[in-house]
Amino acid sequence: MLSENWQNVVFLVASVLFLYGLKGLTHPRKAVRGNLMSSVAMLLAILAVLLGKNPVAEGGGPVIDSSHWWVVLVALLVGSVVGSVLALKIQMTAMPQMVGLLNGFGGLASMLVAAAEMFDKADGIQRGIDVGYLSHADILPFTTATMLAGLIGAVTFTGSLVAFGKLQGIVKDSWSRIPARQFITIGLLAASVVFAVLGMFIPWNTFYWILCVFSLALGVMLVLPIGGADMPVVIALLNSYSGLAACATGFVIENTVLIIAGSLVGASGIILTQIMCKAMNRSLTNVLFGGLGTGTPVAGPSADEVYGGKIKATSAEEIAMLFDGAQRVVFVPGYGMAVAQCQHAVRDLGKMLEEKGIEVEYAIHPVAGRMPGHMNVLLAEADVPYDKLKEMDEINPTFPQTDVAIVIGANDVVNPVARTDPKSPIAGMPILDVDKARTVVMIKRSLSPGFAGIPNPLFAADNCLMYFADGKKAILDIVAAVKQG
Amino acid sequence: MMMLLLVVFVLAMFLGSEIITKVPPTLHTPLMSGSNAISGITVVGALVAAGAGNQWFATTLGFLAVMFAMINVVGGYLVTHRMLGMFRKKD
Numbered sequence: 001m002l003s004e005n006w007q008n009v010v011f012l013v014a015s016v017l018f019l020y021g022l023k024g025l026t027h028p029r030k031a032v033r034g035n036l037m038s039s040v041a042m043l044l045a046i047l048a049v050l051l052g053k054n055p056v057a058e059g060g061g062p063v064i065d066s067s068h069w070w071v072v073l074v075a076l077l078v079g080s081v082v083g084s085v086l087a088l089k090i091q092m093t094a095m096p097q098m099v100g101l102l103n104g105f106g107g108l109a110s111m112l113v114a115a116a117e118m119f120d121k122a123d124g125i126q127r128g129i130d131v132g133y134l135s136h137a138d139i140l141p142f143t144t145a146t147m148l149a150g151l152i153g154a155v156t157f158t159g160s161l162v163a164f165g166k167l168q169g170i171v172k173d174s175w176s177r178i179p180a181r182q183f184i185t186i187g188l189l190a191a192s193v194v195f196a197v198l199g200m201f202i203p204w205n206t207f208y209w210i211l212c213v214f215s216l217a218l219g220v221m222l223v224l225p226i227g228g229a230d231m232p233v234v235i236a237l238l239n240s241y242s243g244l245a246a247c248a249t250g251f252v253i254e255n256t257v258l259i260i261a262g263s264l265v266g267a268s269g270i271i272l273t274q275i276m277c278k279a280m281n282r283s284l285t286n287v288l289f290g291g292l293g294t295g296t297p298v299a300g301p302s303a304d305e306v307y308g309g310k311i312k313a314t315s316a317e318e319i320a321m322l323f324d325g326a327q328r329v330v331f332v333p334g335y336g337m338a339v340a341q342c343q344h345a346v347r348d349l350g351k352m353l354e355e356k357g358i359e360v361e362y363a364i365h366p367v368a369g370r371m372p373g374h375m376n377v378l379l380a381e382a383d384v385p386y387d388k389l390k391e392m393d394e395i396n397p398t399f400p401q402t403d404v405a406i407v408i409g410a411n412d413v414v415n416p417v418a419r420t421d422p423k424s425p426i427a428g429m430p431i432l433d434v435d436k437a438r439t440v441v442m443i444k445r446s447l448s449p450g451f452a453g454i455p456n457p458l459f460a461a462d463n464c465l466m467y468f469a470d471g472k473k474a475i476l477d478i479v480a481a482v483k484q485g
Numbered sequence: 486m487m488m489l490l491l492v493v494f495v496l497a498m499f500l501g502s503e504i505i506t507k508v509p510p511t512l513h514t515p516l517m518s519g520s521n522a523i524s525g526i527t528v529v530g531a532l533v534a535a536g537a538g539n540q541w542f543a544t545t546l547g548f549l550a551v552m553f554a555m556i557n558v559v560g561g562y563l564v565t566h567r568m569l570g571m572f573r574k575k576d
Contacts, residue, residue, distance in 0.1 A: 018523055018526075019500065019504065021519070021523075022501070022504050022505065022508075022516075022519070022520065022523075023504050025508050025512050025515060025516050025519060026504070026507045026508050026509070026512075027509075028509075028511065028512060028569075028572040028574070029574070031512060031515060031569045031572070032566065032569045032570065034519075035515070035519050035562060035565050035566055035569055036566075038519060038522070038523060038562070039522070039562040042522070042523070042525070042526065042528075042558055042562070045526060045528075045529050046528060046529070046532065049529050049532045049533060050532065050536075063532070063533055063536060063537065064532070064536035064537070065536055065537060065538030067538060068535065068536040068537070068538055068544065069536070071535050071536065071544060071547070071548050072532060072535050072536045072551065074548075075531075075535055075547075075548045075549075075551035075552045075555070076551060076555055078552050078555075079551060079552040079553065079554065079555020079556045079558075079559065080555050080559045082552075082555075082556045082560075083555060083556040083557070083558065083559030083560035083561075083563065084559055084560070084563055086556065086560045086564075087559070087560045087561075087562075087563035087564040087567065088563065088567070090564060092568070092571075095514060095518070095564070095568070098518070098560070098564060099514075099517050099518050099521055102518070102521050102522075102556070102557050102560050102561050102564075103521055103524075103557075105525075105553040105554070105556045105557045105560075106521065106524040106525050106527065106553075106554065106557040108550075108553050109525070109527045109528065109531055109549075109550045109551075109553040109554035109557065110527045110530075110550075112531070112534075112546045112547070112549050112550035112553070113527055113530040113531050113534055113546075113547070113550045115546050116531075116534035116535075116539070116543040116546035116547050116550065117530070117534065119539075119540075119542060119543045119546065120534070120537075120539050120540075120543050141487040235517070236517065239517050239520065239521055239524075242521065242524040242557075243520065243523070243524045245524070245527070246524045246525075246526050246527040247494065249527050249530045250490070250530075251487070251490055251494075252530065253529075253530045253533060254486060254490065255529060255530065256490065256493050257526060257529060258526050258527060258529055258530060259490055259493050259494050259497065260493060260497040261523050261524070261526040262524060262526060262527075263494050263497040263498045263501055264497060264500075264501040264504075264505075264520065264523060265501075265520045265521070265523050265524040266498065266501070267497075267498050267499075267500075267501030267502045267505060268501060268505045268516060268517075268520040269517075269520070270502075271502060271505050271506055272505075272513060272516070272517065275510075275513075364510065364511075366510060371513075371514060371517065372510070372513035372514060372516075372517060373510060373511060373512060373513030373514035373515070373516070373517070374514060376510070376511040376512075376513070376514065377514045377515070377568055377571070380511075380568070380571040380572045380573070381571050383571075383573065385573055385574050386511050386572050386573065386574065387574060389511055391510055
């Protein structure tokens, strides 16, 4: 059995390994090892608890009571099996949903731990206060952390479930049109805060559970109105919350490894959230409460004014001819590539072009897809080397030297209006300058607007050809046409 | 004790921010799923709640917490491993 000191040594080692693990993720070559280190850290932390002495119990019994081993082992086993099945079965295109769901489970676990601690201690604290054994100074930090863990954990849980539902297509955007939605949300927030404060000063279980009910509802209301293209921000933010919930739980049970690991995740989520917001030139408040894409009519030129008679539709054969004599081709993937699951077909086309001696690169906008790095994972799955995927700032100066830019299922992130019209809802958003390429091919099913709900003048530009088709069919047809030509 | 824990919290936040700003955009999805797995560290608290021989209600809460935290941990690490295995350099 590990004494408390040894237990803390193991926790310290685990904390360092978590840090090293995250550091490994700064380079694709070291990342696999980093992830393994991080998982070893988790294993060490779990073993230290399983084999440790209980620092709280009088007489220093084991943490795990002999009569409860079966409970612990069954829970560990069931969780591991379910987790493995999820991780091995999930398709790469469904990764945003997967991450969302796992976030939620983390939040729920933190909420439950805080609940168990509250249940375990509340009576004792009450009695302690009554007999003057405990002063408030000892209790307040515990109750504060417990209430925070409950609030954050509950919001993370239901928020993630709604995000999962939206990404999976179960929850429809139209569901968010609830009358007085903003008032309900603010009301729920206020109620959560009130009961959190009540619970801090009067440690009753009931207050904790009421807090949880309000916070669970709050999580739903916060994420429900957020539309598809804003999902990268939400997923990153919920990621941060799940870390902060673990962190709060660390304060509840006074355990440093929880605090360190939790705050690493919290920091990571916050930074990703910032990156995503910056890539859309919007503030976090605007993303969470702004209502872009929630059905409010947008001022500006109508689609007919922008497109009227200027759209040029093209065919696979014509596109294949564009490649003759081309020196540089850039693919610009968007969420449409994930929906059509055509990353493998794109890779095939890219390889064929390279065999013809054409330089091929991929331009990745930070908010392309439904989570940070979504496109990179899909193209990596299709065996596209990661050094061909270029970030926006790196690839933008090269568009004037690009012969053909092929945009697959992206719209707002290539809309030049962001540069030209200061009144547009996407004004100032950094975009990929595909319009500067010699020829732009837009693969899209129709002229329907993107998430921002505005027409894209690029479609009507002289150098733009529209190929109306499903992404996968379009790319396969182009591959066939290139083979013939 | 609480003050000490707060110090740990603030320092860890800074350290985390320093490391994570250096993660390239290509690895942002694995970063999310990997850090997601780390947030399952709450399993440490869950194990105590499930195994400490508390009353049945607290034990039940602990049991559920361990289960969900483990889905988070195992699912997160495995899916990250799967993803990272796909990132290759040009040969």
